[in-house]
Amino acid sequence: xxxxxxxxxxxxxxxxxxxxxxxxxxxxxxxxxxxxxxxxxxxxxxxxxxxxxxxxxxxxxxxxxxxxxxxxxxxxxxxxxxxxxxxxxxxxxxxxxxxxxxxxxxxxxxxxxxxxxxxxxxxxxxxxxxxxxxxxxxxxxxxxxxxxxxxxxxxxxxxxxxxxxxxxxxxxxxxxxxxxxxxxxxxxxxxxxxxxxxxxxxxxxxxxxxxxxxxxxxxxxxxxxxxxxxxxxxxxxxxxxxxxxxxxxxxxxxxxxxxxxxxxxxxxxxxxxxxxxxxxxxxxxxxxxxxxxxxxxxxxxxxxxxxxxxxxxxxxxxxxxxxxxxxxxxxxxxxxxxxxxxxxxxxxxxxxxxxxxxxxxxxxxxxxxxxxxxxxxxxxxxxxxxxxxxxxxxxxxxxxxxxxxxxxxxxxxxxxxxxxxxxxxxxxxxxxxxxxxxxxxxxxxxxxxxxxxxxxxxxxxxxxxxxxx
Numbered sequence: 337x338x339x340x341x342x343x344x345x346x347x348x349x350x351x352x353x354x355x356x357x358x359x360x361x362x363x364x365x366x367x368x369x370x371x372x373x374x375x376x377x378x379x380x381x382x383x384x385x386x387x388x389x390x391x392x393x394x395x396x397x398x399x400x401x402x403x404x405x406x407x408x409x410x411x412x413x414x415x416x417x418x419x420x421x422x423x424x425x426x427x428x429x430x431x432x433x434x435x436x437x438x439x440x441x442x443x444x445x446x447x448x449x450x451x452x453x454x455x456x457x458x459x460x461x462x463x464x465x466x467x468x469x470x471x472x473x474x475x476x477x478x479x480x481x482x483x484x485x486x487x488x489x490x491x492x493x494x495x496x497x498x499x500x501x502x503x504x505x506x507x508x509x510x511x512x513x514x515x516x517x518x519x520x521x522x523x524x525x526x527x528x529x530x531x532x533x534x535x536x537x538x539x540x541x542x543x544x545x546x547x548x549x550x551x552x553x554x555x556x557x558x559x560x561x562x563x564x565x566x567x568x569x570x571x572x573x574x575x576x577x578x579x580x581x582x583x584x585x586x587x588x589x590x591x592x593x594x595x596x597x598x599x600x601x602x603x604x605x606x607x608x609x610x611x612x613x614x615x616x617x618x619x620x621x622x623x624x625x626x627x628x629x630x631x632x633x634x635x636x637x638x639x640x641x642x643x644x645x646x647x648x649x650x651x652x653x654x655x656x657x658x659x660x661x662x663x664x665x666x667x668x669x670x671x672x673x674x675x676x677x678x679x680x681x682x683x684x685x686x687x688x689x690x691x692x693x694x695x696x697x698x699x700x701x702x703x704x705x706x707x708x709x710x711x712x713x714x715x716x717x718x719x720x721x722x723x724x725x726x727x728x729x730x731x732x733x734x735x736x737x738x739x740x741x742x743x744x745x746x747x748x749x750x751x752x753x754x755x756x757x758x759x760x761x762x763x764x765x766x767x768x769x770x771x772x773x774x775x776x777x778x779x780x781x782x783x784x785x786x787x788x789x790x791x792x793x794x795x796x797x798x799x800x801x802x803x804x805x
Contacts, residue, residue, distance in 0.1 A: 342374030343547045346400075346407070347537065349381045350392035353598035354399045356590065356650065357552065357582050360616040364550045364579065366405045367617065370635035377544060378410030380421040381537065383530050388423070399599045403609045404631050409544075417544040422536050429531045432539055432569055433492060433524070441568050442524065444490035445472040446483045467520025468493065492525035494565060502560035507550065507577025508643040514560040522561055538562035542571035550643075553578040577640065580620045580648045590650055606701035608666065608674065611659040620648030628661040659700050668692045678702035679709045687790055694786035711776040712791055717799055723773035727803050730770040734760050735804030738771060742800055747788035774803035 344365035348358055369376040378400070382388040397411060409415030419425060436442045445468075447455075456466040473495065475483075483490070500516040524535040537558075541549060556578045566573045584590045597605075602612065610630070617623070617634045622642045629637070663671065668689050679691075679702075695708045711717070719727065727735075741755040757767055773779055775787060775796060788796070 342372035345377040351387035367638040378407035610662040675702040675705040719777040749785035
């Protein structure tokens with residue numbers, strides 16, 4: 337029997353559009369919550385006043401919903417722990433700063449960025465791990481007041497207890513331990529009064545009841561600091577798991593030059609959300625079966641034991657593979673809603689399902705559907721270079737017989753080709769490829785039987801006549 341309901345969260349900063357790394361973090365947390373029949377919370381970490389923008393928040397909510405990653409608590413949903421934007425939680429943080437001050441666990445720090453940079457450089461040159469030297473930890477109250485009178489605005493530093501080992505079991509990486517002496521006193525409130533990321537992050541996770549938290553391994557160094565903070569505040573800590581970062585084909589961080597697009601850009605290109613989910617669920621996590629799965633199936637088979645520790649490699653070819661799989665698995669209604677805006681004209685009003693059945697094996701994106709709509713219904717037919725050469729090589733006599741067979745049998749595939757074969761003696765590719773080239777302008781594509789059933793009779797006759805001239 338479970339004694340604790342699993343609760344995960346996604347807490348993005350709205351300083352840009354969602355990218356693949358963000359989405360994978362959200363996906364893994366959502367999958368874990370679904371697998372454990374728990375809940376998934378969304379929180380907006382918008383304390384970066386200069387870069388956070390409301391339009392990014394709106395885009396973030398829209399993109400998550402498009403992906404099917406619905407949250408059970410958070411913005412526009414509500415819940416027992418509002419508000420769900422950190423910019424509205426300043427009074428909450430102030431109360432916890434005061435609690436730490438009353439316990440003598442923090443102190444104001446007046447060191448300038450230049451002074452801190454010089455200290456860091458000196459420590460690195462001496463082969464020591466960079467940590468705050470404790471310059472302001474020993475200031476008297478009179479010295480602090482004197483600095484304030486000079487107009488210096490202090491940060492607030494946490495007094496890291498010396499000589500301790502901070503230990504925890506990482507959900508993805510196993511046992512971890514950090515020496516507090518290597519951490520040093522760290523800032524929890526900026527000079528402008530805003531909370532440092534990992535302070536607000538830890539406090540909110542505790543207050544909102546987060547039990548399990550999967551995040552990038554770049555946050556691993558924050559974890560011992562957060563554990564020390566939560567212990568000092570008598571707040572519960574979640575179970576942390578740190579995911580291997582996604583890297584490009586060269587092993588380096590993803591960038592747009594390597595195909596690292598935002599979700600918004602991928603959506604505009606025509607990717608289906610199911611393709612992104614199936615691809616990302618396998619980057620840094622393995623499944624026993626490598627077939628296309630629905631979101632519910634991805635969640636059911638998701639396990640912490642299958643999280644990888646090696647760098648998770650992004651491969652655009654794999655995303656294209658899952659896009660193809662998503663297209664093949666979608667319902668006709670779903671595909672039509674996806675490609676409708678790309679297919680111009682009214683020619684498909686009575687043949688939508690037939691069109692989708694014909695082109696589905698040959699499309700990955702709506703632009704591909706538009707291409708075949710033009711080949712099957714367009715008034716003008718541009719022949720590819722290879723098709724033009726084949727039509728010329730085949731000769732007018734073949735297409736004269738083809739036209740006569742079409743006039744007699746129409747789009748009835750078997751009778752038409754039996755007749756054409758009998759009159760020309762052609763067979764195999766010599767029979768089918770010239771017809772495909774003349775009718776579609778391409779040497780490869782949808783099944784000829786479906787093409788003949790779809791194409792308007794007058795258009796097919798005109799194209800066969802043109803090929804025979």
